[in-house]
Amino acid sequence: MSTASATVQLTAKDYASDQDIRWCPGCGDYSILAQVKKVLAALGVKRENTVFVSGIGCSSRFPYYMNTYGFHSIHGRAPGVATGIKITRPELDVWVATGDGDGLSIGGNHLLHTIRRNVSIKILLFNNRIYGLTKGQYSPTSPFGKKTKSTPMGSVDYPLHPLSVAIGAEATFVARAIDVNTKHLEYVLERAAKHKGTSFVEIYQNCTIFNDMAFEYATGKETKDDTTVYLEHGKPLIFGKDRNKGIRLHGMDPEIVTLGGDIKEDDLLFHDERQAEPSLAYLLSRMHYPDFPEPMGVFRCVERPTYEDLVMGQVHEAVKAKGPGRLEDLYDDGETWVVN
Amino acid sequence: MVVSTEPADTRKKPLQVIEREEITVRFAGDSGDGMQLVGMQMTNTSAMFGNDVSTFPDYPAEIRAPAGTLAGVSGYQLNFGAHKLRTAGDRVNALIAMNPAALKANIADLEPGGILVVNDDAFNKNNLAKAGYTENPLDDRSLTRYQLFRIPIDKLNGEACAEAGLAGRAAGRCKNFYALGLAYWLFGRSMEATERWIKDKFGGKPAVADANLRALHAGYYFGETAEMFPARYVVGPAKIAPGRYRKVTGNEAVALGLVTAAQLAKKPLFYGSYPITPASEILHELAKYKNFDVRTFQAEDEIAAMTSVVGAAFAGAFAVTGTSGPGLALKQEGIGLAVMAELPMVIVDVQRGGPSTGLPTKTEQADLHQAVWGRNGEAPLCVLAAATPGDCFAIVLEAFRIATEFMTPVIVLSDGYLANGAEPWMLPDPAKLPKFVIKHPTAESGNGHGFWPYKRNERLVREWALPGTVGLEHRIGGLEKRDVTGEVCYDPKNHHHMICTRRKKIDNIAETIPPLEVLGEPSGDLLVLGWGSTYGPITTAVEHCRAKGMSVSSAHLRYLDPMPKNTGDVLGRFRSVLIPEMNLGQLLAHIRAAYLIDAIGLNKVQGKPFMIQEIEDKIEELLNHHNGRKS
Numbered sequence: 001m002s003t004a005s006a007t008v009q010l011t012a013k014d015y016a017s018d019q020d021i022r023w024c025p026g027c028g029d030y031s032i033l034a035q036v037k038k039v040l041a042a043l044g045v046k047r048e049n050t051v052f053v054s055g056i057g058c059s060s061r062f063p064y065y066m067n068t069y070g071f072h073s074i075h076g077r078a079p080g081v082a083t084g085i086k087i088t089r090p091e092l093d094v095w096v097a098t099g100d101g102d103g104l105s106i107g108g109n110h111l112l113h114t115i116r117r118n119v120s121i122k123i124l125l126f127n128n129r130i131y132g133l134t135k136g137q138y139s140p141t142s143p144f145g146k147k148t149k150s151t152p153m154g155s156v157d158y159p160l161h162p163l164s165v166a167i168g169a170e171a172t173f174v175a176r177a178i179d180v181n182t183k184h185l186e187y188v189l190e191r192a193a194k195h196k197g198t199s200f201v202e203i204y205q206n207c208t209i210f211n212d213m214a215f216e217y218a219t220g221k222e223t224k225d226d227t228t229v230y231l232e233h234g235k236p237l238i239f240g241k242d243r244n245k246g247i248r249l250h251g252m253d254p255e256i257v258t259l260g261g262d263i264k265e266d267d268l269l270f271h272d273e274r275q276a277e278p279s280l281a282y283l284l285s286r287m288h289y290p291d292f293p294e295p296m297g298v299f300r301c302v303e304r305p306t307y308e309d310l311v312m313g314q315v316h317e318a319v320k321a322k323g324p325g326r327l328e329d330l331y332d333d334g335e336t337w338v339v340n
Numbered sequence: 341m342v343v344s345t346e347p348a349d350t351r352k353k354p355l356q357v358i359e360r361e362e363i364t365v366r367f368a369g370d371s372g373d374g375m376q377l378v379g380m381q382m383t384n385t386s387a388m389f390g391n392d393v394s395t396f397p398d399y400p401a402e403i404r405a406p407a408g409t410l411a412g413v414s415g416y417q418l419n420f421g422a423h424k425l426r427t428a429g430d431r432v433n434a435l436i437a438m439n440p441a442a443l444k445a446n447i448a449d450l451e452p453g454g455i456l457v458v459n460d461d462a463f464n465k466n467n468l469a470k471a472g473y474t475e476n477p478l479d480d481r482s483l484t485r486y487q488l489f490r491i492p493i494d495k496l497n498g499e500a501c502a503e504a505g506l507a508g509r510a511a512g513r514c515k516n517f518y519a520l521g522l523a524y525w526l527f528g529r530s531m532e533a534t535e536r537w538i539k540d541k542f543g544g545k546p547a548v549a550d551a552n553l554r555a556l557h558a559g560y561y562f563g564e565t566a567e568m569f570p571a572r573y574v575v576g577p578a579k580i581a582p583g584r585y586r587k588v589t590g591n592e593a594v595a596l597g598l599v600t601a602a603q604l605a606k607k608p609l610f611y612g613s614y615p616i617t618p619a620s621e622i623l624h625e626l627a628k629y630k631n632f633d634v635r636t637f638q639a640e641d642e643i644a645a646m647t648s649v650v651g652a653a654f655a656g657a658f659a660v661t662g663t664s665g666p667g668l669a670l671k672q673e674g675i676g677l678a679v680m681a682e683l684p685m686v687i688v689d690v691q692r693g694g695p696s697t698g699l700p701t702k703t704e705q706a707d708l709h710q711a712v713w714g715r716n717g718e719a720p721l722c723v724l725a726a727a728t729p730g731d732c733f734a735i736v737l738e739a740f741r742i743a744t745e746f747m748t749p750v751i752v753l754s755d756g757y758l759a760n761g762a763e764p765w766m767l768p769d770p771a772k773l774p775k776f777v778i779k780h781p782t783a784e785s786g787n788g789h790g791f792w793p794y795k796r797n798e799r800l801v802r803e804w805a806l807p808g809t810v811g812l813e814h815r816i817g818g819l820e821k822r823d824v825t826g827e828v829c830y831d832p833k834n835h836h837h838m839i840c841t842r843r844k845k846i847d848n849i850a851e852t853i854p855p856l857e858v859l860g861e862p863s864g865d866l867l868v869l870g871w872g873s874t875y876g877p878i879t880t881a882v883e884h885c886r887a888k889g890m891s892v893s894s895a896h897l898r899y900l901d902p903m904p905k906n907t908g909d910v911l912g913r914f915r916s917v918l919i920p921e922m923n924l925g926q927l928l929a930h931i932r933a934a935y936l937i938d939a940i941g942l943n944k945v946q947g948k949p950f951m952i953q954e955i956e957d958k959i960e961e962l963l964n965h966h967n968g969r970k971s
Contacts, residue, residue: 017815019827048810053651056818063815064828069807071654072817073647074677080612080644084651084659085807087635088610092655092807110647113640311635318630325632327770330599336586336767337388 012037015047017067028179028205029058032126033065035182036095039189050093053082055102058133059126059205062097076107079114082121083307090308093193096123100141101131104162108140115169117307118197124189125162125202130211148210162202163285163299167278172197174281174300178204180219184230184296191298197306217289227289231297236268239293247292254287273301356571357528362421363575364429365523367516368446369438370407371400371414374516379416380587380762381520381534387587387764388533390577391420394876395762396428396949401617401700408462408470413445422576426728426876428761430951433573434526436519438462438493440471447483456486457522459515461494489568493518493559500558504551514555521559528574531556581766588765590729590758591618594662594688595625597736599632600768602658605740605776610652610659612637612645614667617700618756619690622662642667646674646687653683654816656780656806658740662688665707666697668714668751675749676715679842681816682794682802684743684750686736691755691872693947702947703756705872706923711751712901712930718839720846722746723901725753727875730765732758735898737774744778746849747801753900755922757873757949780804783811790814793826794838800845850902856910860886860893863913865966866959869939871897871927874920874950881955885963892959897927908935916962918942920955 015037023029040050050068054060056075063070069092073081078096086094103111103125114121130148131137137150141162145154166174173195177188185203192199204215217227229239229247237247238259246268248257257263272280281300288294319325365382367375376397387393398415405412419429434455437443439462450456463476477483478490497518501511517538524531535553542549563569588596602609611634613623627636635657639645645661652659663671668689678685691707693699711723722742726735732754739750781791781803791805791812805812814826822829823838858867860882870878875896882894895910897903911917911931919928920942928941942958944950 047813049808051655051807054817063817066815068813070813070815070817071651071681072815072819073650074673074818077643077647077674077677080639080647080674081651081654083637083639083644084610084612084648084653084657085655086651087637087648088608088652088655088657088659089807109640110644113644311637315630315633315635319633322631325599325603325629327600327603327768327773330596330629330632331586331767333586335384336584338584339390339580339582 009044010041010047012041015040015067017065019064021065022061023058024209026208027058028128028203028207029062029126031179031182031185032124032203032205033062035186035189036124037066038186039193042190043193045093045193049091050095051082051085052095052097053078053085054097055107056133057099057102057131058207059097059099060102076102076105077110078102079107079110079121079123083114083117083119086119086121086308087311090120090312094121096121098123098125100125100127100129100139100162104140104160104165112165112169115166115171115198115200118170118172118304119307120196120198122192122195122199123201125200126205127162127202128205128207128211129214130207132207132210136210161285161288163200164282166200167282167285167300170278171200171300172302172304173199173298174285175200175298176202176204176294176296178215178218178296179206181296188297191301195301197304218294227293228296229293231271231273231284231295231299233271233273233298236265236270237295238265238268247287254283254292256292273298275300276302355569358571358573360573360575361423362419362425362429363433363527363573364417364419364431365434365436365527366415366417366432366446366449367436367519367523368413368415368442369516370442371402371412372404372407373414373438374513375414375416375438378516378520379418381537382523382529383418383587383762385524385529385533386418386420387585389529390580391575392423392425392578392580393587393762393764394419394425394428396757397760399701406470408439408441408467410441410445410471413442415442415446420575422578424578426880427949427952430953434523436523438515438519440467440473440477443477444471444473450486452485454486455489455526456483457489457491457519459493459519460490461492491522491562491568496558496562497555500554501551504554505547506551510548511551514552517552517555518559521556522563525560525563526569526572528572531560580764583766585764585766587762588729588733589621589760589762590726590732590754591621591690591760592625593729593732593765594622594736594752594754595629597733598626598658598660598686599629599634600733600773601737601740601776602634603632604773605658605744605778607656607658607778608633608635610635610637610649610657611661612639612648612652612659613662614639614642614645616642616664616667618692618759619662619664619667619688621759622688622690642670643674646671647677649685650674650678650681650683653678653685654681654807656804659685660688661685662690664690664692664700665694665710668707668710672710672715675721676717676719677818678749679715679719679721680818682747682842684747684804686739686743687749687751688736689751689753690759691753699947701756703873703949704922704945704947705753705755705874706926706945707753708871708900708923708926708930711753718843720843720901721748722750722846722849723753724750724898725872725900726758727872727896727898729758729761729763731898733765733768741774741776742849742852744776744804745801745852746799746845747804748846753872755873778804780806781809781812783809792824794821795824796841799848799851800841847902850905853899853902853904855906856895856897856904858893858895858910861891862893864891864893865915866892866918866962867911867914867916868892868894868918868920868955868959869897869911869927869931870894870920871900874922877950877952877955878920881952881959884952884956885959890959890963892963900927900930903934911935911937911939915966916940918958918962920944920950920958922949
């Protein structure tokens with residue numbers, strides 16, 4: 001990560017471009033934009049060394065609103081553009097803003113392979129479980145039976161779960177946050193920014209126009225404490241308004257238990273974001289409302305050599321072994337002949 | 341050529357040595373028989389001897405189709421001459437067929453009276469059935485038009501290998517060298533270079549090296565001692581410009597050109613690609629050159645390959661992708677983004693037989709429309725086409741120049757014939773190569789409010805500001821932008837202006853390219869206009885016709901969009917224009933639309949290059965028609 005010299009301390013405002021923001025009033029994207037700017041300022045990130053890349057969709061307007069380098073590419077393809085940037089200039093901080101349609105439908109393949117390679121790109125997947133920019137069709141994360149313009153009788157597609165996909169693709173950093181829980185979102189973004197390798201963050205983001213209240217269960221004052229559980233490394237999974245409920249493992253399955261009596265904190269599932277095997281992270285990614293509280297925070301954060309380091313490592317190794325390339329040597333394939 | 345109507349092995353005649361201007365040999369066998377390998381060996385040997393050479397491999401899409409079947413036949417054609425060669429030869433003078441399927445698949449190309457060497461041992465019941473023969477063609481007099489030489493190659497090769505302690509299948513793998521040895525004798529070639537190659541290649545396996553050498557020698561000495569052949573054929577050295585040469589295929593030349601361009605510009609070379617026949621060798625070649633700061637990226641698909649290249653160009657690399665027709669179709673949306681973002685990059689399309697999966701290993705020129713017009717919206721870019729395998733090097737340098745000078749994607753069209761065909765190539769002197777000076781704006785040279793991405797110079801070219809430069813932070817993308825300042829803009833007049841500007845910028849490239857040259861008289865009855873790999877047969881056909889006194893000239897387009905400024909003038913000076921193409925008339929449509937000229941097409945879409953004779957015949961037909969009208 002590139003950080004600014006101590007002399008110029010930028011504030012969140014310094015990361016804003018001069019463009020008018022054109023998201024709908026009340027859109028969850030505003031919060032994400034605000035927290036990203038805060039995090040960059042807090043980390044002292046250099047604007048000139050930062051590139052935001054996006055695809056197509058509401059979320060993908062993101063780069064226009066940042067006073068950094070930016071590339072608003074085509075539908076689903078931001079990871080490809082970002083990978084090209086990162087391999088060319090490993091020193092740049094590269095972020096991808098994408099959505100559930102952009103990232104998981106048309107761009108699913110690229111997401112999968114970028115994560116697998118562990119290219120140091122921070123992928124923010126704005127999940128509103130709907131197609132917003134095309135005016136309200138179901139997305140790959142819309143629940144089964146969802147009635148939309150393209151599914152008036154209800155969707156017959158089973159949804160997929162972004163974090164399960166990312167973990168299945170061998171992600172080294174996987175996290176989830178909610179647009180309205182700004183403090184926690186800020187924390188998760190900061191963790192993502194600091195990770196070396198692909199950071200994958202799913203952000204529950206409310207679309208006020210086409211899918212309003214989709215995350216009400218997880219954000220409503222009355223319900224949120226019982227429908228979400230905040231992960232902390234090394235700590236047991238405890239939740240509930242009275243913090244008296246926990247998650248315990250029953251064989252290979254999680255179960256909700258009430259603390260007290262025979263059940264103590266030590267009996268609960270303890271979070272370990274650094275487990276080499278992603279089984280625990282995957283198990284957490286399968287906990288869904290209404291059967292379980294949905295985990296928030298960092299599911300997984302492990303170290304693995306990054307793609308750009310490995311690519312450049314081979315370049316350096318080749319230079320070391322053969323010396324810097326000379327054109328004369330390039331042309332001579334060892335089977336030349338001379339015509340006089 | 342000595343023509344025999346009887347099987348040659350029944351006669352004993354004193355050995356003749358016949359001198360020829362050029363000879364075309366084809367080795368054909370199963371795809372696992374190593375025909376490509378021995379073909380290349382003979383090519384190297386002939387080139388080192390001083391012949392001009394031109395080669396073309398013909399291999400199936402299947403890696404190892406069932407042995408002995410027609411689907412599995414792999415061939416390698418070599419033309420070597422005492423004069424300048426531009427094609428791998430129209431007609432095969434000598435065919436070496438290792439089994440019945442190879443005979444069946446190739447016999448139609450052998451000239452009447454041509455030399456036909458067959459591996460007699462392979463013509464057993466089983467193999468004949470697999471090739472679809474009900475009778476053994478060696479026995480039924482169906483081959484009497486050729487000089488047939490039946491040689492028990494399996495047996496003789498087996499005996500030679502046994503001396504090296506190799507038997508069975510391991511010995512069988514040497515029989516290609518037996519055939520090569522025989523060919524070396526027949527055409528008076530030295531075995532030295534191949535001996536060196538075998539020792540080098542199999543250095544770690546002395547028994548294998550020994551067996552291959554014995555097979556090579558056995559084949560050679562069989563020719564000498566069997567008294568089966570009535571003649572040997574020799575082709576003297578060609579007049580070739582002095583210098584140091586190597587053999588190069590089109591794909592190798594592309595790779596060498598890309599590395600060269602990046603080195604001259606002092607930029608990393610980013611090559612993002614997805615494996616596809618017949619372009620994959622470019623990726624393989626480049627992956628060897630990491631010490632030239634080459635960064636290869638094997639993407640998950642064609643689309644990611646393209647978009648990674650767009651990203652790499654934005655970040656400042658010399659960004660390149662390579663593909664073939666189906667891949668180009670998938671890349672088009674990404675290329676459209678590059679047009680919109682006005683970033684420099686090169687897209688190499690090694691055309692193959694289409695549509696859809698088509699004929700993956702065969703050649704075709706049917707992507708011209710796709711290259712010029714294949715994107716949604718008005719999305720102009722520069723399109724170039726290489727003329728010969730060696731020209732792939734020069735065209736890539738030119739593509740890089742145009743891409744960076746005009747901030748545009750450039751599509752370079754090659755094809756299966758150029759990609760796999762080989763010719764001698766003079767090693768360039770790095771000191772004499774063009775210099776590329778790439779300028780990027782700096783914090784001090786910011787061109788407006790920070791940086792205005794679409795502020796243009798007099799040629800309408802924008803600047804290439806790189807991430808990492810303080811103060812030039814800017815955003816680009818696929819949405820239409822306001823000219824100069826670059827913010828998202830839906831204004832109708834601005835859109836029209838930007839559409840015209842992008843087109844005009846591409847047209848401006850024409851100011852920097854050489855005029856279209858005419859070979860032959862600058863005016864006359866007929867101009868044969870070509871592009872891409874038809875250069876060889878067209879130029880040779882026109883030379884032949886001119887030697888016969890016909891009023892015909894030729895011209896070759898390396899620049900397809902924009903075309904040279906004098907193209908209309910050149911075409912207008914001829915009564916007729918003939919355009920031979922391996923498609924149904926794509927350049928023809930382009931020329932007719934651009935210049936309102938009633939050009940005539942000669943179209944062949946068989947997955948095979950034109951024969952010189954086919955073009956000559958058409959020229960004669962057209963000129964006779966003219967003359968008929970005149971009288």
